[in-house]
Amino acid sequence: xxxxxxxxxxxxxNAASQVGIECGAEVLRLTIWHAFLILGVFLVTSLLAYFISxxxxxxxxxxxxxxxxxxxxxxxPRALRLHPYKMARALNQPGFDKxxxxxxxxxxxxxxxxxxxxxxxxxGGRRLLQRELKVIAWWHRLxxxxxxxxxxxxxxxxxxxxxxxxxxxxxxxxxxxxFDIYLRPVRWWDFRHWLNHPSREIRYALYVAxxxxxxxxxxxxxxxxxxxxxxxx
Numbered sequence: 001x002x003x004x005x006x007x008x009x010x011x012x013x014n015a016a017s018q019v020g021i022e023c024g025a026e027v028l029r030l031t032i033w034h035a036f037l038i039l040g041v042f043l044v045t046s047l048l049a050y051f052i053s054x055x056x057x058x059x060x061x062x063x064x065x066x067x068x069x070x071x072x073x074x075x076x077p078r079a080l081r082l083h084p085y086k087m088a089r090a091l092n093q094p095g096f097d098k099x100x101x102x103x104x105x106x107x108x109x110x111x112x113x114x115x116x117x118x119x120x121x122x123x124g125g126r127r128l129l130q131r132e133l134k135v136i137a138w139w140h141r142l143x144x145x146x147x148x149x150x151x152x153x154x155x156x157x158x159x160x161x162x163x164x165x166x167x168x169x170x171x172x173x174x175x176x177x178x179f180d181i182y183l184r185p186v187r188w189w190d191f192r193h194w195l196n197h198p199s200r201e202i203r204y205a206l207y208v209a210x211x212x213x214x215x216x217x218x219x220x221x222x223x224x225x226x227x228x229x230x231x232x233x
Contacts, residue, residue: 003053020230037229051189062090064181066145067223073151073171074136078198080119080181081138081148088137088185108137116193120182121157121218128179129153132193135183147181148174 014154064086085106088096096104120130123201125167133153142148149157151171158166163176173233186193197203 033039034229048168062092062153062183064090064147064183066178067147067179067181068145069147069149069154069157069175071146071174073154074138074148076134076136077150078132078153079134079136079150080117080153080183081136081142082181083142083144083146084139090181105139107163112137116186116198117183118186118190118193121153122180122182123161123162123177129156131156132186132198142205147179170232 001117003230015024044230066081067086082090087098087108088094088104093108093111096107099107115134116132117135118130118131119135121128130152138148148154154171154175155180157175158169160179161175161179161204166173166176195203197206
């Protein structure tokens with residue numbers, strides 16, 4: 001076994017030499033300038049990765065704590081229904097809890113009804129799901145400590161929750177448990193939102209634009225990298 005492992009490198013190099021590749025040939029020469037470049041690329045890449053993955057830090061944003069989901073699924077796709085007073089307090093919108101809840105729901109929906117939120121649902125500190133949803137102020141039947149979710153989101157909550165009695169139930173049955181909801185509005189610079197946009201037309205148009213741009217400027221980018229990594233004299 002050890003003889004086979006020890007002979008492995010020699011066999012690979014002998015096979016490579018048959019097609020004109022020498023294992024002893026120099027492939028890459030690194031200088032201090034290259035080290036600075038690699039460090040710069042690492043920092044830029046890390047910064048981009050942070051902005052793309054920053055949805056995970058939702059515990060620093062708006063919170064709706066200790067709420068239940070006793071009702072069946074909401075009729076709106078990709079949506080979460082909250083009591084208007086609870087939603088207003090979570091989004092730091094003063095004054096709405098001092099008017100009728102029907103008027104509060106109308107005002108909140110006029111302001112936020114067409115916007116998407118990054119929503120995270122937790123149970124006992126454990127994350128059950130994280131996705132982009134519309135958040136709707138809903139005053140019919142909902143109490144302040146209750147919420148509703150669309151069929152797909154409700155199903156994910158049921159499957160992820162600790163309770164097993166609701167796992168095989170349909171959309172007319174709510175989720176068993178007490179949950180915490182974290183949310184923040186999607187911003188225009190949220191790259192992940194556009195790559196996974198709920199509208200298929202917008203998503204595909206973005207993919208085509210990215211592909212066309214990469215195709216058009218690929219040679220320029222290659223020349224830029226070649227010039228950048230050329231060792232200064």
